[in-house]
Amino acid sequence: MSEILLRRRLARRLAWQRRLNDPVAEPRNRLATLPPLRAWQADRLRASFRDFLERPGTRAAAQFFLDDLYGDRDFSGRDRDAARVLPAMVRLLPAALSEAAVEAVELAVLSHAFDLAMATVLAKRPDPHAPITMADYGQAYRETGCPRLRRHQIGLILSLGRTLEAAVRLPGVGRLLRASRLPARLAGVSELQGFLERGFAAFAGLEGAGRFLDAIAEREYAASRRLFAGDPDPFRLNRKPRPGNGGSRSRPSA
Template identity: 45%
Template structure:
């Protein structure tokens, strides 16, 4: 799905933040699924192995780190998301519309990934996680359409960032927002956007990088749903 056909904007951002709040709000009384942290560590290690070649290239090093840690990794953004939802009206008035749209897509990735991770962790068979046990849980907990949506959203965030970094005025405006964002309680969001901008500026064109990620993740998803083990790309 091209990024322009994906709904992104203030209302979408609020909806995705509320989804994350509802998902993580269950932890207040019952706690997160017992194996969620274990699953996220395992997936993070898998991603690092899959993209070792990209992280070794100076052109793609920063973008790979951003992808693995900020967009598709195990980092817990619950405090950031709670603050964004609390001051949502101020947020959409303060940040440029393009930044709000990019943030909306990133939050949707986070919400979808959180839901998929929780379901997958609950479907894991007893014992340590390995490729075969992960593959069984992956198939039991998700559909091809959901996994394709996840990949599309990741590509959409990257494509938005790639377009934005080519507009000097947007980048200057974002940097000028540092102090207002900190005072408004949006320092984490500001850091996320700046890290994304910096990494994509360093690449000087993200087409190959994003195509590589999409191709590998689709190949892995296809292998997993086809019961192919090992599935590493």
């Protein structure tokens, strides 16, 4: 992707991010159901990918995905950093790392948009403060709809993983990231710097990035289809995993 296209894409994503996270322009940010929804989803992801978290060869990559891409945390600091410095960084960083940062912003914004829509559905329950059950989650997922955008959300995760894998293969990228730590700290953009370093380190130590990403694709696409179909156990958390399947035995808190 050219530098001009990368900048334009980043500007559009950041403008969307600012609108969606503004509690005045977007009052759904104040919904009481939003924090427990995010916590529920974080628990579910840890349960779904427990096998990767327990395996030394995939632990760092799985933790990066759960914490930095799909997790229950505020990404606004990283995205503000991206808005401030990424237009200049595209001249210095390998294209793969710049694209990874832009894809991460897009993923965070799209995930937040879905969370707002689902939190709105959950707030309509007879008792909005009741713990979220699997049935509640499935109902909110279906009412929110947008199956194509759900597939795009998963596709962004996979694309970002492939982008980081490509960056790992480039000579000198690790040294460049280490050398930029002090300038990043002095410039006040340590959130973005930390994200890029963690992503690079996670994929540098990954045993078989292709298999890891394929497993994520298989599980998450299948779970989305089952959610839309009304399956009562869409994440297959109550089933004993098949050998090599890497399923999990635990459930998210409800």
